[in-house]
Amino acid sequence: MATLELNLAEEAGSAPVRRAGRLGVLFWIAIGWMALVFAVAIFADLLPLPSPTDMDMLERRGPISVEHWLGTDGLGRDELARLIYGARISLIVGLCGPVIGVVVGGALGMLAGYFRGRFESLVVGSMDVLLAFPPLILALAVTAYLGQSIFNLTCILGVLGIPAFMRVARAATLSLARREFVIAAQALGATHTRILLRELLPNVLLPLLAFFLLGVAVTIVAEGALSFLGLGVPPPISSWGSMIGEGRESLDVAPRLAFLPAAAMFLTVLAFNLVGDTIRALTDPRQGAL
Amino acid sequence: MSGVLLSVEDALVELPTPRGNLRAVDHVDLTVDAGRTLGIVGESGCGKTMLSRAILQLLPKKARLSGRVMFDGQDLTRLSPEKLRKLRGRSLAVVFQDPMTSLNPVLTIGTQLIETIQEHLALDLAEARKRSVELLAAVGIPAPEQRLAQYPHQLSGGMRQRVAIAVALSCEPKLLIADEPTTALDVTIQAQILDLLAREQRRRHMAMIIITHDLGVVAGRTDEVAVMYAGRVVERAPTPALFKQMRMPYTEALLAALPKLDAAPHTPLPAISGRPPDPTRPLKGCSFAPRCRYAAGRCNTDKPVLSRAETAEHLYACFHPIETTASGRA
Amino acid sequence: MLFFVARKLLYIVPVLIAVSILTFVIASLLPGDLAYVILGDQATPEKVAALRHDMGLDEPIWLRYFGWLWHILQGDFGRSFRTGQTVLDAVSERIPVSFELMMLAELIGLAIGVPLAIACAAKAGSAFDRFVTSSAFGMLSVPTFLSAILLIYLFAVELHWLPATGYVPIAEDPIANLRFMVLPALTLALAEWPGIMRVLRSDMIAALQEDYIALAKAKGLKPSRILFVHALKPSSLTLVTITGINIGRLIGGAVIVETIFALPGIGRLLVGAIYTRDLIILQGVVLLVAAGFVIMNFIVDMLYAVLDPRIRHGHA
Numbered sequence: 044m045a046t047l048e049l050n051l052a053e054e055a056g057s058a059p060v061r062r063a064g065r066l067g068v069l070f071w072i073a074i075g076w077m078a079l080v081f082a083v084a085i086f087a088d089l090l091p092l093p094s095p096t097d098m099d100m101l102e103r104r105g106p107i108s109v110e111h112w113l114g115t116d117g118l119g120r121d122e123l124a125r126l127i128y129g130a131r132i133s134l135i136v137g138l139c140g141p142v143i144g145v146v147v148g149g150a151l152g153m154l155a156g157y158f159r160g161r162f163e164s165l166v167v168g169s170m171d172v173l174l175a176f177p178p179l180i181l182a183l184a185v186t187a188y189l190g191q192s193i194f195n196l197t198c199i200l201g202v203l204g205i206p207a208f209m210r211v212a213r214a215a216t217l218s219l220a221r222r223e224f225v226i227a228a229q230a231l232g233a234t235h236t237r238i239l240l241r242e243l244l245p246n247v248l249l250p251l252l253a254f255f256l257l258g259v260a261v262t263i264v265a266e267g268a269l270s271f272l273g274l275g276v277p278p279p280i281s282s283w284g285s286m287i288g289e290g291r292e293s294l295d296v297a298p299r300l301a302f303l304p305a306a307a308m309f310l311t312v313l314a315f316n317l318v319g320d321t322i323r324a325l326t327d328p329r330q331g332a333l
Numbered sequence: 334m335s336g337v338l339l340s341v342e343d344a345l346v347e348l349p350t351p352r353g354n355l356r357a358v359d360h361v362d363l364t365v366d367a368g369r370t371l372g373i374v375g376e377s378g379c380g381k382t383m384l385s386r387a388i389l390q391l392l393p394k395k396a397r398l399s400g401r402v403m404f405d406g407q408d409l410t411r412l413s414p415e416k417l418r419k420l421r422g423r424s425l426a427v428v429f430q431d432p433m434t435s436l437n438p439v440l441t442i443g444t445q446l447i448e449t450i451q452e453h454l455a456l457d458l459a460e461a462r463k464r465s466v467e468l469l470a471a472v473g474i475p476a477p478e479q480r481l482a483q484y485p486h487q488l489s490g491g492m493r494q495r496v497a498i499a500v501a502l503s504c505e506p507k508l509l510i511a512d513e514p515t516t517a518l519d520v521t522i523q524a525q526i527l528d529l530l531a532r533e534q535r536r537r538h539m540a541m542i543i544i545t546h547d548l549g550v551v552a553g554r555t556d557e558v559a560v561m562y563a564g565r566v567v568e569r570a571p572t573p574a575l576f577k578q579m580r581m582p583y584t585e586a587l588l589a590a591l592p593k594l595d596a597a598p599h600t601p602l603p604a605i606s607g608r609p610p611d612p613t614r615p616l617k618g619c620s621f622a623p624r625c626r627y628a629a630g631r632c633n634t635d636k637p638v639l640s641r642a643e644t645a646e647h648l649y650a651c652f653h654p655i656e657t658t659a660s661g662r663a
Numbered sequence: 664m665l666f667f668v669a670r671k672l673l674y675i676v677p678v679l680i681a682v683s684i685l686t687f688v689i690a691s692l693l694p695g696d697l698a699y700v701i702l703g704d705q706a707t708p709e710k711v712a713a714l715r716h717d718m719g720l721d722e723p724i725w726l727r728y729f730g731w732l733w734h735i736l737q738g739d740f741g742r743s744f745r746t747g748q749t750v751l752d753a754v755s756e757r758i759p760v761s762f763e764l765m766m767l768a769e770l771i772g773l774a775i776g777v778p779l780a781i782a783c784a785a786k787a788g789s790a791f792d793r794f795v796t797s798s799a800f801g802m803l804s805v806p807t808f809l810s811a812i813l814l815i816y817l818f819a820v821e822l823h824w825l826p827a828t829g830y831v832p833i834a835e836d837p838i839a840n841l842r843f844m845v846l847p848a849l850t851l852a853l854a855e856w857p858g859i860m861r862v863l864r865s866d867m868i869a870a871l872q873e874d875y876i877a878l879a880k881a882k883g884l885k886p887s888r889i890l891f892v893h894a895l896k897p898s899s900l901t902l903v904t905i906t907g908i909n910i911g912r913l914i915g916g917a918v919i920v921e922t923i924f925a926l927p928g929i930g931r932l933l934v935g936a937i938y939t940r941d942l943i944i945l946q947g948v949v950l951l952v953a954a955g956f957v958i959m960n961f962i963v964d965m966l967y968a969v970l971d972p973r974i975r976h977g978h979a
Contacts, residue, residue, distance in 0.1 A: 172681040176953045179915030180933065181689075184949045187937040188692045264806040268919055271808045272934060284808070291812055291923070295820050302816075305809050313804035320800070389881055422883030434874040439897045439972060448892075449882045484972040500882065 070321050073314035080311055084130040122300065125281040126307055132282040133311065136197050136266040141258035143201025144208045149251050151205070152212025157220055157239060163213075170206040178203045182265060183274060191277045196269065200262050211254045215247045249326045256319030260312045267308055283308045337403075338367040338540050339388070339508055344400035346383050346392060346564075353613040357383035357396075359564035362639075367507065370534060370541045372551030372572070374587065375561035378609055381544045384561070385512050388542075389427055390417055405507060423453040426506035428530075430513040432493035436485040442469075442496055443481030446503060453504045468499040472529060491522035495529065502533055508540045515550065527554060548587050552576060557646075560584045563610055563620035566639060570647040580647070580654035583621045619652070627653045667968055675961050682953045683735070687728050690946045701744050740947035745939055750947030753932055761921065761928035763833065765913050767848035769906065772855030777902070780860045784867035785890055796864070799857035807916045811850045811923045818846060828925035847924040851916045855909060862905050866898040900971050907963030911956060 083090065155163040173181075185199045219225060220243070228238050269275035270284030278285065283304040290301030346358035357380045365371045373381045386392050388402055390409050402409040404425060409417065429435040437445060446465040450456055456464065462481065469477035472495040485493055494514065501509055511530055515523035527543075531554045534541045543551060551558050551572065558575050560568040560583065568581035579585050586605045607624035610616050619637055622628040630652075637650040701714065715721050722730075734741070740750035779799075783792040819827035825846050833840040870876065871894050879893045918930030925931070929948065936944040 168677075169681075171678055172685060174911075175678055175682045175957045176685075176949075177911040177914040177956055179918055180949060180952055183918070183933065183937060184686075184689055184945060185692070187940075187945060188689055188942070260804065267806055268808055268915075272919065272922055274934070274937060287808065287812060291815075294812065294816050298816055298820070301812050305812060308806070309804055309809060312806070313801060316800070316804050391877055391880055418883045418885070420883065421881050427878070427881045429874055429878055431874060435878045437875040437879070437893050437897065439900075440892070448884060448888070452882070452884055486972070497878070500878075 066321060069317060073317040076310055076314045077318070080130050080307075080314075081134065083127045084134050087127050087131060090127065120281075122303060125286060126283075126304060129281045129283045129286055129304060130307065130311075132193065132270075132276055132280060133263050133266060133308070136193065136200060136276075137259045137263040137315075139197045140200035140262040140266075141204055141208075141255050143198065144204025144258055145251055145255050147201075148205040148208025149212045149247065152209040152214075153216045153239060153243060153247060155209070156213040156216030157235070157243065166209065167213075170209055173203070174206050179265065179268065182269060183272075186269065186274055191274065193276055193280070196266060196275055200265050203265075204258050204262065207258070208251065208254065211250055212247050215250050216243055219243055219246050250323070253319055253323035253326055256315050256322065260315035260319065263308065263312055263315070336367055337364050338405060339542075340364040340401075340403045341384070341388065342401040342403065344384065344387055344398065344402065346380070346387050347397045348383075348393065349395055349397075350613060355612045356564055356615060357612060358387060359615075360400075361561075361564075361566050363559060363566065363569075365508065365540050365542060367540055368538045369557065370531075370543065370555040372555035372558040373542060373544045373561060374546065374548055374551055374558060376546055376587075376605070376609060378612070379561045380564040380612075381561050382512055383564075385427070385510050385542065385544055388510065389421065389425065419453070422449050422506075423504045424507040426501035426504070426509050428494070428497050428501045428509065428511045428514045431517040432485075432490055432497050433517065435497055436493055438485055440484075441481065442483055442485065442488070446481070446496075446500055449500055449503045464503070465499075468503055469496070471533070472496070472499045472502070473525075474499070490518050491526065494518060494522075494526055498526070498529065498533070502537065505537060506539055508542070509534065510542045510544070512544045513546070514543070516546070523550075530554075547591070548584075549591055560587065563615075564612065565620065565650065566648075567621070567651070568649040569639070570649075574644065574647050578647075578655075580649040581651050582625050582627050582653070582655060585655060586624075619650075627655075629653065668965065671961060671964055675957055678957055679954055682957065683732060683950060684728065686946060686950045686953065687731060689949075690942065691724060735950070740951070741943040743936075743941050743944045745941045745944075750944055750951070753944060754929060754948060754951055757927055757929050757932050759833075760830065760926055761917055761930060764844065764847055764851070764917055764920065764926060764928060767844055768851030768855060768913065768916075769909070771848055771852035772859055772909075773902070775852065776856035776859030777863060779856070780863035780867060781890065781895065783860070783864045784871060784894070787864075787868050787871075795860065799860045802853060802857040805853070807850060807854050807919050808923065810853045811847075811920060814846050814850055814853075815923075828923075830924075830926050843924070843926070847920045847926055850920050850923075851913060854912070854916055858909065859902070859905055862901055863898055866901045867894050870894045870898050900967065903963060903967045903970060907960055907967075910959050910963070914952060914956060 151166050155166040182199050182203060186195055189195045189199075225238060225242050228242050233242075266275055266282065267284030267287070270282040271288040273285065273288060275284055276282045286304040287301050287308070290297070290299075290304065293300055341361055341363040344358050344361045344363075345356070348355040348357055359380070361380075361384060363371070363373075363384075373384065375381045383392070383396075387398050388404075388409070390402070390412075392398055398410060400410070404420070407416075407420075409420075412420070436442075443462070443465060446468065447458070447461045450461040450464055451458070454461075454464075465481060466477045469480055474480055474492060474495050480488070480496075485496070488496065494517075498514075509530075514530065515526050518526060527550060530541065530543070533539075543555060545551060548558075555572050558568075558570060558572050559566045560581060562583050568575070568579065568584050570579075575584070579588065590605055605624060610620050610623065616622070618631070618633040618635055619625070619628065622632040625632065632652055635652075637652050639648045639650045641648055738751065740754075742749045743753065746753075779795050783795050786792050815827045818825045826843055827846075830843050831839040876889060876893055879889045884893070914930075917928060918933060920926070921928040921930035922934050929952065933945065933948045933952070936942070936948065
């Protein structure tokens with residue numbers, strides 16, 4: 044009956060939107076957009092752009108022109124330059140934050156899943172405490188006390204990501220630690236370090252990577268929200284969130300000032316979500332839903 | 334007590350898979366007379382469950398069915414969904430293999446019984462409740478009134494299967510299909526459930542199809558037996574005739590695979606060696622040939638068709654049937 | 664069941680204690696000193712020293728923590744040094760607004776997400792299903808503040824149908840209250856429905872594969888009964904879980920939405936406290952929100968247990 048049941052289950056799978064093996068056009072468009080954002084953010088200083096912070100009070104909310112390709116903002120600053128330098132902030136915070144999460148959370152999760160016992164209870168318990176705070180509230184409170192800076196912002200958003208990465212790493216480790224190759228390594232007298240690094244880590248890495256990309260999307264949104272409220276990166280540094288916040292003031296006269304950074308943020312977040320979700324679906328076809 | 338109730342004519346079920354079309358049921362003909370009992374026997378994957386789903390018109394959406402399924406004078410394959418729905422549960426009922434999964438875990442036993450009764454019979458809630466209690470009592474469930482408010486997980490596996498049987502019997506069906514009704518149960522419960530089914534079948538004069546992998550199950554409880562292998566019926570005979578003289582080597586192998594109580598301790602269980610053929614890659618010759626100890630010559634090149642033996646009711650598909658005096662064979 | 668409740672209750676006590684410690688530690692991260700913040704420009708070393716002594720800031724941190732906790736257990740969360748209002752007064756004044764906003768948002772989210780999920784599950788793989796699923800996926804990438812801006816632009820700036828900001832208490836004028844609430848609640852709901860839709864859809868698709876659905880069909884039940892009773896009821900438990908998971912995001916979203924739409928709720932109180940460096944209010948609100956969040960999660964767990972007959976009867 045095995046073959047028949049397998050087939051039934053497949054039929055049941057209700058035609059997943061993406062088929063494994065074929066990544067689809069959308070995936071490559073998303074990769075392309077990510078590459079573009081990365082490129083302009085990295086080479087922003089080399090591009091022939093006006094300064095993103097030079098104000099020109101005579102040219103406030105200036106229209107699209109040869110000099111200012113996307114016009115100027117409420118303080119006469121070049122919109123395109125601010126968008127591109129804003130991409131830098133989004134990417135720095137959006138990438139460095141989850142790196143903290145993936146390193147600390149991944150390590151804790153693997154150790155907890157491998158050694159179990161008291162250590163695991165302690166790790167899971169402290170993550171529950173961290174999860175007891177609505178994430179945005181905790182981020183707001185910490186930046187309020189610590190002061191606004193890119194470094195503080197990255198750290199707190201990174202710490203907030205630790206519980207999720209811990210869970211992914213722990214779940215993967217738990218299921219792997221019972222497999223034959225780990226038990227065989229133990230029987231052969233391999234040290235814990237060796238088993239963790241050589242046997243387990245390569246297998247935990249892929250689910251973590253997929254989750255990392257989703258974490259980047261979440262962190263970019265969180266940074267945007269904080270900056271939008273004026274509690275993220277300190278001015279005059281431009282960030283997509285703060286640009287949207289500033290653009291809100293002139294929605295009636297120049298909606299473009301809010302919608303341009305909004306579109307940039309949406310597309311970037313969507314790209315990370317799409318790529319992350321595709322990789323997750325490929326690495327773990329059974330958990331396509333959540 | 335006569336007349337054909339169900340006749341399956343040239344049924345063919347194909348399922349598309351990534352590896353190609355899977356032929357789950359391969360040109361099967363069957364008939365069941367009103368009030369009679371048919372056993373369908375075969376290994377896992379022989380297509381017996383797909384055949385039962387084809388009769389019920391409950392095949393997976395992608396599956397293709399051709400042939401006819403005549404039930405009570407109507408071709409089920411051509412019936413509108415609405416007419417089919419009125420038939421199912423009313424005159425065509427089913428008991429599935431696993432009572433742990435076939436009852437809805439979040440609905441009470443009462444709800445699952447009453448909804449069936451009220452769907453098909455013009456009874457008000459009080460009458461439907463009364464009938465449900467009678468049904469539960471009839472299938473041997475103690476304290477039936479209290480059971481109505483309970484959930485499936487509060488009952489043991491055997492009790493759940495009794496509930497599932499009560500659901501199937503609720504509208505006095507003309508045909509009951511029991512698909513491996515005891516496979517998921519404890520051995521000690523199996524005989525009870527089978528006897529219950531047999532008793533209710535006689536009492537209600539309904540026809541019944543018992544699907545099983547166990548020749549022992551059909552031995553005393555059916556009028557006729559059809560043995561399936563690789564999607565085809567390979568032997569069909571009245572039950573006594575079959576057990577008196579089986580002609581198809583596969584049937585013999587199935588019987589040999591049954592554990593025997595009188596076997597000496599530490600006798601290894603005989604098993605049919607090899608595996609059924611890949612259903613997406615049909616063999617040119619007899620499907621059983623690779624595993625058959627009698628296979629020779631055209632067994633590997635031609636497909637034997639189901640044909641009559643010495644008596645009109647005994648059919649088998651084999652070039653080298655087991656002889657009455659099984660001597661000249663090795 | 665009782666055992667289940669007791670175990671959960673026993674767990675949230677240490678979590679609440681840990682939450683209070685963490686809140687206190689975060690508040691102690693303040694560079695410099697609370698006394699400087701309060702005194703501002705007029706700070707002379709003598710005044711600072713005097714205020715520090717008055718507030719007990721010269722004591723060791725653990726002593727200060729127990730003092731703070733002692734006051735909190737007596738219901739004294741402190742008092743704003745800007746307005747003089749107590750934390751409890753400020754919070755209880757604003758809770759109804761936040762509560763109404765979140766309830767409305769969750770209701771709208773469910774009203775959009777549940778029917779779509781059922782329709783998609785019933786027609787899984789169809790063009791409709793694919794369209795809705797992709798839209799939901801796209802919506803997951805739209806931050807709350809972004810949809811807020813879009814909705815304001817569309818309904819307030821362009822169409823002039825609804826006010827962009829403002830608030831009227833529901834007791835004063837329910838209709839006006841609703842007019843002010845629609846856009847904020849819709850903004851939050853736009854972030855809620857994709858999660859609800861996706862989880863419920865996949866759960867129902869899984870349920871529709873179950874044996875008991877095959878049996879329900881074999882029983883000749885109506886397709887609507889199979890879909891809404893046999894498939895939806897087991898899956899509806901998931902809805903409770905999603906709602907629980909959503910609360911945290913909903914609170915975060917409420918902070919942003921209340922700020923954008925100028926609703927006098929807890930979120931705006933919190934952001935306002937940050938802007939004005941009203942650190943006592945901030946600390947109190949963070950603690951209360953976190954405690955409320957823990958308790959709400961507890962309630963969701965309980966609700967789940969009540970709804971699931973398997974847990975209710977101790978088969979967890």
